[in-house]
Amino acid sequence: MTLNFQALFPLMIGGAIGTVLRFVIYQIADRHLNHSYPWGTIIVNLLGSFLIGVLWSYFDKSSISPAMRVFLFIGILGSFTTFSTFAFDNLSLAQEGAFRVMAINILLTNVLGIGLCFVGYYLVKMFG
Numbered sequence: 001m002t003l004n005f006q007a008l009f010p011l012m013i014g015g016a017i018g019t020v021l022r023f024v025i026y027q028i029a030d031r032h033l034n035h036s037y038p039w040g041t042i043i044v045n046l047l048g049s050f051l052i053g054v055l056w057s058y059f060d061k062s063s064i065s066p067a068m069r070v071f072l073f074i075g076i077l078g079s080f081t082t083f084s085t086f087a088f089d090n091l092s093l094a095q096e097g098a099f100r101v102m103a104i105n106i107l108l109t110n111v112l113g114i115g116l117c118f119v120g121y122y123l124v125k126m127f128g
Contacts, residue, residue, distance in 0.1 A: 007070045014075015022080050037101060038089035041082065042109055048081035049113040053120025058128060 025047075026040035033039040055072060064072075086109060093102035 004066075007067060010067045010071035011075045014071040015079040018076040018079030021076075022082065036098075038085075038093075038105060041085050041089050042105065045081050045086060045109050046112055046116055048077050050116040050120040052077055053117035053122075054124050055120075057121040057124035060125075061128070 022040075022044050025044050029040035029043055052073065055077075059069075086105075090102050090105060093099070093105065
């Protein structure tokens with residue numbers, strides 16, 4: 001596998017955009033939602049999962065350049081969603097003894113995240 005240097009610029013720009021969007025959502029969640037649950041993480045992961053399904057389905061019907069795929073899927077959505085923060089949130093919940101909340105978080109993120117990816121994909125197929 002060779003490194004495609006032409007993909008690096010869209011990747012960097014997309015990564016910056018996704019990171020800023022994630023930070024904004026974390027700030028809004030922190031300001032308006034209960035602090036005993038990692039709302040920011042679940043919001044970005046579920047929204048990102050849904051958007052990946054929507055965009056993937058949309059681009060099944062129309063052509064998209066490899067650079068645009070890198071920009072959207074790896075850059076923006078890859079940096080917008082965050083598995084490492086999800087893992088850290090669950091570790092923090094376990095350290096606090098909040099095992100029930102941790103289990104709910106793991107189930108919600110995984111089941112709803114995958115489900116929303118499928119929902120987004122098939123909504124575009126049905127109505128797009």
